[in-house]
Amino acid sequence: EVQLLESGGDLVQPGGSLRLSCAASGFTFSSYAMSWVRQAPGKGLEWVSAITGSGGTIYYADSVKGRFTISRDNSKNTLYLQMNSLRAEDTALYYCAKDNKGGYNYAYTDVWGQGTAVTVSS
Amino acid sequence: EIVLTQSPGTLSLSPGERATLSCRASQSVSSSYVAWYQQKPGQAPRLLIYGASSRATGIPDRFSGSESGTDFTLTISRLEPEDVAVYYCQQYDSSPRTFGQGTKVEIK
Numbered sequence: 001e002v003q004l005l006e007s008g009g010d011l012v013q014p015g016g017s018l019r020l021s022c023a024a025s026g027f028t029f030s031s032y033a034m035s036w037v038r039q040a041p042g043k044g045l046e047w048v049s050a051i052t053g054s055g056g057t058i059y060y061a062d063s064v065k066g067r068f069t070i071s072r073d074n075s076k077n078t079l080y081l082q083m084n085s086l087r088a089e090d091t092a093l094y095y096c097a098k099d100n101k102g103g104y105n106y107a108y109t110d111v112w113g114q115g116t117a118v119t120v121s122s
Numbered sequence: 123e124i125v126l127t128q129s130p131g132t133l134s135l136s137p138g139e140r141a142t143l144s145c146r147a148s149q150s151v152s153s154s155y156v157a158w159y160q161q162k163p164g165q166a167p168r169l170l171i172y173g174a175s176s177r178a179t180g181i182p183d184r185f186s187g188s189e190s191g192t193d194f195t196l197t198i199s200r201l202e203p204e205d206v207a208v209y210y211c212q213q214y215d216s217s218p219r220t221f222g223q224g225t226k227v228e229i230k
Contacts, residue, residue, distance in 0.1 A: 035219075044208075044210065044221055044222075044223050044224045045159075045161075045167065045210055045212075045221045045224075046221070047212075047218055047219040047220065047221065050219075059217055059218070061218050062218070095166060095167070100172070104217070106153070106155055106214060106215070107214060108155075108157045108169070108172045108212070108214045109157070109159075109169065109212075110169050110172070110178065111169075112166040112167050112168070112169075113166065114166050115166060
């Protein structure tokens with residue numbers, strides 16, 4: 001069974017940093033692109049970032065470009081999101097998501113984790 | 123960036139009725155690269171439809187997707203109480219991937 005388990009969410013002050021992790025199991029991790037998608041309280045879904053299966057190509061939403069860094073460790077079956085210069089508007093539930101293939105282009109998300117909550121507030 | 127506009131915002135129907143959810147793209151989405159997700163209260167989203175009309179594994183056949191130009195439709199043929207959820211469309215034709223704002227389906 002495919003499982004994605006996020007961790008690392010916390011309460012952090014504006015301007016602070018946080019690193020999210022997503023432990024994957026039940027599939028060949030390195031064969032699939034992975035994404036982070038967030039959902040602000042009571043709001044819709046927003047795609048944040050994606051990384052190809054090899055880790056060679058990375059994509060970001062404009063709203064996080066230059067502040068967030070996505071990475072993966074295929075030897076540990078783990079996806080990461082380093083979040084710096086956090087703002088109140090980054091407050092959200094952050095979902096780890098598996099794509100249906102290794103490349104990012106024309107790939108859709110087929111499995112979602114349960115999410116980890118990030119709150120940015122003083 | 124492709125903007126997806128979903129309508130209606132909320133759909134309130136009785137069990138057994140047909141639900142029709144719309145998703146309109148601001149520009150052409152090539153090769154039907156549209157997916158639909160269901161998010162039940164307090165849960166993560168779940169993939170229902172990909173490629174505009176292909177059902178994901180384990181999805182009941184009362185869920186179906188279709189397209190006409192830049193208009194995409196999710197249909198629930200016979201609404202059941204467990205279908206109460208917010209439904210999102212997403213395009214994965216171009217980056218950034220974008221979602222519609224969601225349609226909430228309620229049971230009368």
